[in-house]
Amino acid sequence: AQKVTQAQTEISVVEKxxxxxxxxxxxxxxxxxxxxYKQPPSGxxxxxxxxxxxxxxxxxxxxxxxxxxxxxxxxxxxxTASQVVDSAVYFCALRAPNEKLTFGTGTRLTIIP
Amino acid sequence: DAMVIQNPRYQVTQFGKPxxxxxxxxxxxxxxxxxxxKSSQAPKLLFHYxxxxxxxxxxxxDNFQSRRPNTSFCFLDIRSPGLGDAAMYLCATSRDPxxxxxxxxxxxxxxxxxxx
Numbered sequence: 001a002q003k004v005t006q007a008q009t010e011i012s013v014v015e016k017x018x019x020x021x022x023x024x025x026x027x028x029x030x031x032x033x034x035x036x037y038k039q040p041p042s043g044x045x046x047x048x049x050x051x052x053x054x055x056x057x058x059x060x061x062x063x064x065x066x067x068x069x070x071x072x073x074x075x076x077x078x079x080t081a082s083q084v085v086d087s088a089v090y091f092c093a094l095r096a097p098n099e100k101l102t103f104g105t106g107t108r109l110t111i112i113p
Numbered sequence: 114d115a116m117v118i119q120n121p122r123y124q125v126t127q128f129g130k131p132x133x134x135x136x137x138x139x140x141x142x143x144x145x146x147x148x149x150x151k152s153s154q155a156p157k158l159l160f161h162y163x164x165x166x167x168x169x170x171x172x173x174x175d176n177f178q179s180r181r182p183n184t185s186f187c188f189l190d191i192r193s194p195g196l197g198d199a200a201m202y203l204c205a206t207s208r209d210p211x212x213x214x215x216x217x218x219x220x221x222x223x224x225x226x227x228x229x
Contacts, residue, residue: 035217043201045156045220091155100170101218103155 002027004094006104013082014112021077021107023092029053032096034068034075039106040088051075079109087111116140117221119204125227126194134189134224136204145187146218147179148203156203162187163209191226199228 003026013019025034036048049059051068059066063080079086092104117138126132136145143164148156160169162181176198178190191198202225205218 037220042222043203043225044222045203045205047217047219050217100158100161105155106153 002029002032002094002096002099002102004092004102004104006090006092006107008107009105010108010110012110012112015084016081018078018080019082019109021079021090021092021109023075023077023104025073025075025092025094027094027096029096029099032094035093035095035101036066036075036077037091037093037103038088039091045091048077082111084111084113117204117206117219119202119221119224121224122222123225123227125229126191127229128195129193132191132194132226134191134202134204134226136187136189136221137185138204138206138219138221139185140206140208140219141184142206142208142219143184144207144209145181146205146207147177147187147189148205150201150203150223152200159189194226194228196228199226201225 005024008022011019032053034051038046038048049066056068056070065078067076087110089106089108091106093101095101120135124132144161146161147159149159150156158170159173159177160179176192180188189202201223203223204221207218208216
């Protein structure tokens, strides 16, 4: 069985602060994929990143960075110098071969101007 | 731009009155999904098509049906909507080349269904 835990239900930070969203996952599969999606108020789920279980390199994309730690089963997401447009619900998700995509419960991020 | 399109964006129906939501894609992806998302919850998979093969989730009510007449289009039919079916319905697509490989899913903007 797969499980994704996003313990932070809601986070508020002041604009320009850095913020980290936590994601912890559980799976018995040795091959799996991890994802982050952003859901702004408009409702569309926007794909941010995919990481496979064999690639533990951290990734940086502009103000976004991801820290994948297999030893702790975590895939955390950091936004540097946050902006109001970053306000959204962020979902972490996990998928193993022949399994459906399993979402965490999401973290609602509010950036205060 | 290649994308996933959902129509309508907002749908109001009456209790028990059948409704159809549509999804189209220009990505030429072989897999299409329908999710239901209620307020402050994660999306819940209802079913998906792998090419023409329909895959229903075990806990999807019989009230929900789907059709995929071709690669580009997929429909969600709710035969007798109840108040509990009010939700956002999200369509997604992915390219699944098989062999256990998994591409990311791309989502449409969703249809918000209201049941009166």
